[in-house]
Amino acid sequence: MSDLAATQDVDSRLEQYRRELTGYCYRMLGSAFEAEDAVQDTMVRAWRNFEKFEGRSSLRSWLYRIATNVCLDMLNAGNRRARPMDLTAATPVAQAQLTSRPEITWLEPVPDGRVLPSAADPAETAVERETIRLAFVAALQHLPPKQRAVLILREVLAWKASEVAELLATSVASVNSALQRARATLAESEPASTDSADPLDDEQRKLLDRYVAAFEGYDMEALTALLHEDATLSMPPYDLWLRGHDDIVGWMLGVGKVCRGSRLVPTVANGTPAFAHYHPAEDGDGFTPWALQVIEIADGRIAGINSFLDTERWFPLFDLPPRLAKDGAQRGGPA
Structure with missing residues (x-):
């Protein structure tokens, strides 16, 4: 295979995971733009190190490991994204005035087409759609970064505890403990349920x-x-x-x-x-x-x-x- 053909083959193999990785990074970061930046960084790192990929895990798992590390690095800055209702009580209309909060890192919307797989099992698609709702992503922001990753990988993407442990270079017991703590935190700020809209009736x-x-x-x-x-x-x-x-x-x-x-x-x-x-x-x-x-x-x-x-x-x-x-x-x- 020529160098050009080999490069195109690597690009093609990596690109097939871009959309699902963007969905993962969006849940982690709460920002459509940061998610796309994180995935681009992931792709660049994967491309540069592809020759070192030994195939002991699947290509998908390897990419998720890179993406997780990229997101954790970005979250170390300490900015937790929020919605207005995460910061203050509702304002009576008689006292309402518009006050910009430039110091706040706001939760951002995302187009479905950039984060939801185009072909998937209907049940999986329902979970994917439910877990990019603004309220759910806002609730995720209350979790420490590693707990957030564990919960998304285990509860949303249905990874096994052993797979998550390998990805995070930790033990199954630590993964299960992190998942338990994450569930408890979410239960304290459980997002309000909304009607299913896939498709609209x-x-x-x-x-x-x-x-x-x-x-x-x-x-x-x-x-x-x-x-x-x-x-x-x-x-x-x-x-x-x-x-x-x-x-x-x-x-x-x-x-x-x-x-x-x-x-x-x-x-x-x-x-x-x-x-x-x-x-x-x-x-x-x-x-x-x-x-x-x-x-x-x-x-x-x-x-x-x-x-x-x-x-x-x-x-x-x-x-x-x-x-x-x-x-x-x-x-x-x-x-």
């Missing part, structure tokens, strides 16, 4: 259609009917978050009224429905990016609206258009 599609109609028409009565009694609204990078449809609607009719006349374009993020939120352009010519809304559904109602406002980051990541025309049609290619 007819009722969920109707719910989302009604949500789009209510939001775009700025019909607060219709929106209230769709919101769970304890629904939440958050807007990173601001630390403000609201709970309950009364406060959410109060915000929308107050400071949030600048969103009147907006348009929503469907997408998917973190295993759940999402929308690209476009705001009326200041020049009156169409609509410009405003936020990425990640929607959580529970008991047939909207339970969470996670509105990520840093559109310069999120819209290109999700391959969303940089502008909509007046009729709502996409203008231009991806942002």
